[in-house]
Amino acid sequence: MQILFINNDGAGFADYVKVEPDTSVEKFFNQQLPDRPAADFLIRVNRQPVPRDYRLQEGDRVTMTPTKIAGALCAC
Amino acid sequence: MQHPHRHAVRVATILRRQLERLRVADIGRTTERRAALTTRMVQLTELAQRMNRAWRCQYHGASRRLQRRFDRQLADLVSEINFLRSNPEHDGDPGRPLPTPRQVLDELRQIEDEFGGWMLENGSRTLSVETDPITLEYLHLGRFRLALDLHRLGDSPHVFPLRVEALEPNPAAGSDRVTHPHVRDECLCTGDATAPLGHALRDGRLADVFMLVRNVLNTYNPDSPYVSIDDWEAEGCPECGGSMYEDTRCWCELCDRDYCDECVGTCQHCSETTCYGCLRTCDHCEETFCRQCMTSCGDCGEACCPGCLDDDLCPNCHETKENDDENQEDPIQEPLQQEAPAHPPTVQASQPTAA
Numbered sequence: 001m002q003i004l005f006i007n008n009d010g011a012g013f014a015d016y017v018k019v020e021p022d023t024s025v026e027k028f029f030n031q032q033l034p035d036r037p038a039a040d041f042l043i044r045v046n047r048q049p050v051p052r053d054y055r056l057q058e059g060d061r062v063t064m065t066p067t068k069i070a071g072a073l074c075a076c
Numbered sequence: 077m078q079h080p081h082r083h084a085v086r087v088a089t090i091l092r093r094q095l096e097r098l099r100v101a102d103i104g105r106t107t108e109r110r111a112a113l114t115t116r117m118v119q120l121t122e123l124a125q126r127m128n129r130a131w132r133c134q135y136h137g138a139s140r141r142l143q144r145r146f147d148r149q150l151a152d153l154v155s156e157i158n159f160l161r162s163n164p165e166h167d168g169d170p171g172r173p174l175p176t177p178r179q180v181l182d183e184l185r186q187i188e189d190e191f192g193g194w195m196l197e198n199g200s201r202t203l204s205v206e207t208d209p210i211t212l213e214y215l216h217l218g219r220f221r222l223a224l225d226l227h228r229l230g231d232s233p234h235v236f237p238l239r240v241e242a243l244e245p246n247p248a249a250g251s252d253r254v255t256h257p258h259v260r261d262e263c264l265c266t267g268d269a270t271a272p273l274g275h276a277l278r279d280g281r282l283a284d285v286f287m288l289v290r291n292v293l294n295t296y297n298p299d300s301p302y303v304s305i306d307d308w309e310a311e312g313c314p315e316c317g318g319s320m321y322e323d324t325r326c327w328c329e330l331c332d333r334d335y336c337d338e339c340v341g342t343c344q345h346c347s348e349t350t351c352y353g354c355l356r357t358c359d360h361c362e363e364t365f366c367r368q369c370m371t372s373c374g375d376c377g378e379a380c381c382p383g384c385l386d387d388d389l390c391p392n393c394h395e396t397k398e399n400d401d402e403n404q405e406d407p408i409q410e411p412l413q414q415e416a417p418a419h420p421p422t423v424q425a426s427q428p429t430a431a
C-alpha cells in the first residue's frame with residue numbers, strides 16, 4: 001500500500017512511499033530514520049498524534065518533524 | 077482567534093498566487109543552473125581528453141597541471157550537483173498541484189491543534205501564531221509570536237518572510253535587538269531548518285512551517301548564537317559591543333560609563349583608568365593621557381601632555397621661541413648665517429686638490 005511520507009528532517013521532502021500492510025508507525029519510523037530516537041520527533045498521521053502501535057492505512061499522511069533543530073546566526 | 081472556514085479561501089488564494097510566483101522564479105533559476113552544469117560537464121570532458129593526449133605524449137609537467145585543473149573542476153561539479161539535489165528551489169515539479177482551499181483549511185485546522193489558534197491580520201496579509209513560553213537551559217525567553225507575511229512568500233527564495241516577535245521580551249543585556257540566541261531584529265536564522273522550511277513553504281504546508289520554526293526556537297545551538305546563553309546577562313561594551321562581566325568591567329570616571337577591560341587605558345599622568353574615547357595621545361612623547369590631564373600648547377594650541385609642556389609651550393613652539401630669543405639677543409649672527417651658503421664653492425674647489 002502507498003502512503004504520503006513528509007520528512008522534515010535534514011533536507012526535508014514529501015513523497016509517496018510503499019509500505020507493507022499492517023506496518024506500525026513505530027516500525028515505519030525505524031525504517032525511514034534508522035538510528036534516530038523517536039522521542040526526538042513529532043510524528044503525526046493525518047495531522048494528528050497517534051500511538052506508536054498505530055497501523056498505517058492506505059493513503060495515510062505521515063509527518064516526521066524533529067523537535068530539536070539547530071538555528072544559527074546570519075545576516076538577515 | 078478566528079474560525080478557519082471563514083478565511084481558508086482567502087489564505088488559499090494568496091498562497092496559490094505567491095507559490096505560483098515562487099515556482100516561476102524557481103524554474104528560471106533551475107534552468108540556469110542546469111545549463112551551467114551541462115557546460116561544466118563539457119569542459120570536464122574536454123579537459124579529460126587533453127589529459128589523455130598529454131599522457132600519451134609523456135608531457136609530464138602538462139599532465140600534472142591538467143590533473144590539478146581536472147580535480148578542481150570535478151570538485152566544483154560535485155558541489156553543483158549536491159546543491160541541485162539539496163536545494164528546495166531546484167526540485168520543483170512544475171506540474172505539482174498548488175494547495176487547494178480544502179488543503180489550506182486542513183493546514184489551518186492543524187495549526188489550531190498545534191498552537192491553540194492562529195490570526196489573520198493586516199488585511200489578510202499576515203498569518204500568525206503564538207508559541208508557548210520558551211526556556212533554553214535556564215534562560216527564560218517568554219512567548220513568541222510568529223508572523224508569516226503571506227504577500228511576500230513569492231518575493232525571493234532566499235528571504236523567509238517571517239517575523240519572530242518576543243511577546244514577553246527578555247533580550248540580551250548587551251543588545252535589545254537580540255531576543256533569542258538565534259533571533260535578531262525579529263529575524264530568525266533558521267540554520268538546519270532552512271531546507272525543510274523551503275520544501276514546506278513550496279508545498280504550502282503552513283503547519284509544518286510554523287512547527288519547524290517553533291522547534292528551532294526550542295533548540296539552542298551553542299556553536300553559532302548571536303549572543304550565547306552564558307553571555308545573556310552580560311551587558312555589551314559601548315565601545316566594542318563585546319560582553320562585560322563583573323570581573324572585566326571598568327568604569328570610566330570621565331564619561332560615567334562602564335567599558336570592557338579591552339577598551340580602557342591608563343592615564344600616564346594621573347594613573348586613572350579611562351575609556352579610549354577619553355584618552356588622548358601626546359604627539360611628542362606618544363604616551364596616552366586622559367582628556368583632563370592632557371593640556372595644549374599656549375601658542376599653537378596643539379594637544380600636549382603636561383610632561384612635554386615647557387613654559388606653557390609644546391616642544392616645537394618652545395624650540396622656535398628659544399631660537400627667536402637667541403636671534404634677538406645676537407642680531408648680528410643672523411646675516412652671517414644667511415650668507416653661509418655662499419662659502420661652499422670655496423670648499424668644493426679645494427677638495428679635488430686635496431684628493
